[in-house]
Amino acid sequence: MSGRILLVDDEAELRDICREALTERGWTVLTAANGVEALEVLSSGRPVDLALLDKRMPRMDGVSLLKEMKRRNIDADVIFLTGYGGVDNAVECLQLGAVDYLLKPFNIDELTARLDKALGERRLRSSVQEATSFMDVLGFSESLKDKKDFSTLLQEFLQQTWDFFAPHGLAFFPDGHVNGEAGPTVWGGDAWHPSLTRWCKAVGGRLLDRNQPRLFDPATLANAKRAGNVVPQDVPEVSLLVVPMRHDDTRIGSLALFRHPGASDYTQKELQYLTFFASHATVMLANALKDSRMRSINMGVITSFVRAVEAKDHYTSGHSERVSSYAVMLGRKMGLASKDLKLLRIAGLLHDIGKIGVPDHILNKPGPLTSQEYAVMKRHASVGKDIVRRVIFLEEVLPLIYCHHERPDGLGYPEGLPLGDIPPLSRIISVVDGHEAMTSDRAYRQGMTYRDAMERLRRGAGSQWDERMVHTWVDIASSPSFSEEARKAAMAE
Template sequence: MAHEKILVVDDEANIRLLCSEILTRHEYLPTCVDSPHMALRAVEEENFDLLMTDISMPEMDGLQLLQSVREFQQDLPAIIITGHGRLDQAIHSLHLGAQAFIVKPFTQQELLQAIQETLEKNRLTKENLRLKLLMPLFEISQNLLLEVNPTALFEQIVNVASKETKSDQAILSLRDDVSGALEIKASFPPLDLGSDGIDLFKKIGQKTIEGMEAIIHVEGGKLDGECSELLERCGFSSLVSIPLSYQGKVPAVLSLFKRVDNISYNQSDIELISILSGQAAIAIENAKLFDQLERSHFESMKALAQAIEAKDLYTRGHCDRMVEYALAIAERLGLSAEEKKHLGYGAALHDIGKIGIHELILNKSGKLTDKEYEIMKAHPMLGAEIIKGVDFLSPVVPMIYYHQERYDGKGYPEGLSGEQIPIGARIIAILDTFDAMTSDRPYRKALPMEVAFAELRRCTGTQFDPTIVETLIKIIQEDPQNSSHAH
């Protein structure tokens, strides 16, 4: 390609003139100097695409010059110009990193051929290096497509983006489908910049979405006044913010920031971010579709559970109350987002096995016979059997199977005790009993809250997990709406 900048260093005026005329005629941009000292000054001031230097000059030979120049431009390709008596030095120069040499006197064709071959070789070397650097990223990008848990996916995106671009801060913001507002979903490292930082990230993200194109700002560049001030206050000097677009929509924005003492983003960084953002946009859409599919399956399963409730007016709303309290307990106990989601499913579906129990047994107002009780005891196993074939509900199976176990080991079906019982099953067991006590039944009215609390505490350590009992009571006592009425 033409227009490459070539630095020619030779103490012979006729060689400099010849090179200048040939190169200019073929649309190269030559800078010709007569000494290594002038060459080093030129390299300090601008970048060149190629160095051509005489091997034998008074103050510094061409090989010394090549080594000095590479302190400024490490990957600058070089052609050594030599006379017939200096071929051994020219060959030695190839071992020191020169790409080619030409022998004086040379023809126009020899000069142009050496330049073209050297530039092409350098281009291929750079491309090969670039691909080697990008290959791990392609593998990482493919792994993103396999992650369907949104929280884990968002964290993976910011971690990879930060690491691969050596950014000081990576932010992933999602656009709400209804309101259009941006919400920060993941950051690496975790946010600790205060209100200015949050303000900056949201403004940059919003500008990226509104413009539907990347915002690239490097040190010394221009950014609008308010964002520029925020950037400076937060200690950043450069940023790249990319819209993660999919099928014409922008569901998310990936914003990366570097501090003043970090090197600004370059073309390689931007290319890398573009590849990552393209894969990230598809991965986010995949996760959304998977989530929608999962919700659809769950709603179908929940409809079965609610079909059981519909048989009994007294248990209507039981599932929804179970889910509400279960999630509140999970929050207090510090369970992860995934654990909370699965607990919500478990609380809603814990009695799904009762679909296989006869209605006469379910709605019997008096005490069950021994035979009826044995039939009723099968409902956790039936429930686990119903949902075990649904992949996304596999973590819920143990909650349903073990939710009739007792803390002292005297429950069923396996007689597990203490923390052998999955925490989800322990939470559901307490909530199931609590909701039954505080709901109207065919044979009695709902018990007052304080009576229900006293009963839960009486059974602490025998039937129920003490920590979970106290957590539930505290949650209800802190919410006047809950503590003022039974169901």
């Protein structure tokens, strides 16, 4: 048996007998002679699991005491002790919020049985609440799994931490290996005292080295300030959680949450929840960081392939960058989401990567290609797909590269797909690739004027290119600020 019980009754003999008997059975028993004394006990900071309240007492009776306990949000179950029987009296006790009632006179065995039942139900409720809180933490930990980008993942983590733990202030201090000299991300900025921010950053760094979370309560900070130079004198005495975010050798940073004095202090259980959630988020952030670095490496390799292709034919130098910029411009004009614009940017750069497998004498031939040579040239879409498919994070780009020479009339290659089966983003690449190719000099011809190219696009709308996209692109390319817009598009995505 365990638990803290407050016995409130104006009969001193009854209090003494019950306290002695219940203490022998393993309970901690506090006593009070009336409601006023009971409130002093309940407000002293000593938690109580259950209060036994005499319904009729001088100064403040049990009913008034229960109402005041509710007003003050005192978390303790109540059993009423009453010398007045009857169903109506019992119902009234339960309606007031009591978990049970006991008629006087009673024996100790009857009292302990009621206490066992009430405290058992309280522990069960506490377990359910704890499990619910734990599932809440699991729930918003799970919700982070679809956030691939490091910055997006971090912001989502901070937002959910703010919502779940209800701090007055939150700060994330990135490790130098993650963001260089970037400063902290601070939420609830008006609540942060400058000295608290500096001290939390320093403490967070030390805890990150040891990979150890800490809870600081106001009393701990006050004692540390009195002890000397452990805590600066101007650091406010708050309830503070500091949790390092580190996975294996990857150091993400440290997280600090605080509540002002007067609010409910953070508990060890909340520190455990925050540590659990932060550890899950740290794994995802570390993976996102590694993925981002790998993407940069892979894109560097892929871009070197693009440069190699363009080095084979100086006429096409800069072609891929221009197609990429034009595709983003057309996609933005058509209201596409940021994710699709990023796919267009990458696909535009890589759409001709397969030409690295086309022999130079075909690629640079100054005259028309023979049917056999054209068949070799058409293979560049399939070769490009085979090259890019080796990079996992470019999976969504594959169909854009593979299908950028398909046509709405079904006469394109490599599959001869009808309009409905051609990916919309591929149709965008096709339009701007056609425009850029027509207006650029090639080994076998000089580039067209913009006016002639626009006319050629109009004639091919609906057969060679998607009609709606052609009309939208013609409007863009006919604008006097077209070149400047292309430059901005290249920089924006």
